[in-house]
Amino acid sequence: xxxxxxxxxxxxxxxxxxxxxxxxxxxxxxxxxxxxxxxxxxxxxxxxxxxxxxxxxxxxxxxxxxxxxxxxxxxxxxxxxxxxxxxxxxxxxxxxxxxxxxxxxxxxxxxxxxxxxxxxxxxxxxxxxxxxxxxxxxxxxxxxxxxxxxxxxxxxxxxxxxx
Numbered sequence: 001x002x003x004x005x006x007x008x009x010x011x012x013x014x015x016x017x018x019x020x021x022x023x024x025x026x027x028x029x030x031x032x033x034x035x036x037x038x039x040x041x042x043x044x045x046x047x048x049x050x051x052x053x054x055x056x057x058x059x060x061x062x063x064x065x066x067x068x069x070x071x072x073x074x075x076x077x078x079x080x081x082x083x084x085x086x087x088x089x090x091x092x093x094x095x096x097x098x099x100x101x102x103x104x105x106x107x108x109x110x111x112x113x114x115x116x117x118x119x120x121x122x123x124x125x126x127x128x129x130x131x132x133x134x135x136x137x138x139x140x141x142x143x144x145x146x147x148x149x150x151x152x153x154x155x156x157x158x159x160x161x162x163x
Contacts, residue, residue, distance in 0.1 A: 026118045034123050038109045041125075045102040052095045053149055056088060060153050064160055081161050085154055092150040096141040101127075103134045 063084040067077060104127040111130070115121050141147065 026121045026123075028118070030123075031112075031115075031118065031121055034121075035109060035113060038105055038112065038125070042102055042105045042109065045098050045105065048098045049095055049102065052091055052098065056091045056095075056149065056153060059084075059087065059091070060157065063157060067160060077161060081157060084157055088150060088153050088157070092141060092146070093137070095150075096137050096143075096146055099143075099146065100134060100137055100140050103140075104130050107133055 063080075066080065070077060107130045108125070108127050112121070135143075
């Protein structure tokens with residue numbers, strides 16, 4: 001019974017303590033706070049990209065150390081190299097995904113910061129309407145900031161095995 005009373009009270013605008021806050025018009029301070037939330041998301045996504053790149057380099061160093069420690073076992077080495085190559089490609093895709101999300105939220109930030117009429121301002125973090133304005137995942141994978149790291153890592157892995 002208490003739960004139903006609370007739901008009825010919450011849905012009733014006259015007794016809802018949050019109804020005034022929900023219905024109030026956005027202010028410039030609200031817009032500034034919203035833009036700072038988007039900046040925090042972009043920063044976090046950028047940190048993920050950096051962490052994936054650093055993890056890839058560390059992973060590659062571990063792979064080379066393992067292959068250097070086991071130079072005589074040719075059959076096992078090719079299986080290990082294949083597994084390492086698959087992991088590097090997965091990290092490449094994940095890095096491109098985070099970079100794409102970062103670009104989407106940058107577009108959202110730019111779009112939201114250009115709104116001068118606060119009555120048109122929304123606090124949505126949805127970026128689906130911006131997906132056509134940002135390059136696809138496959139194009140981002142081969143962008144100048146990403147492809148050199150991963151293709152060099154893959155080439156280095158295979159060249160090191162050939163030596």
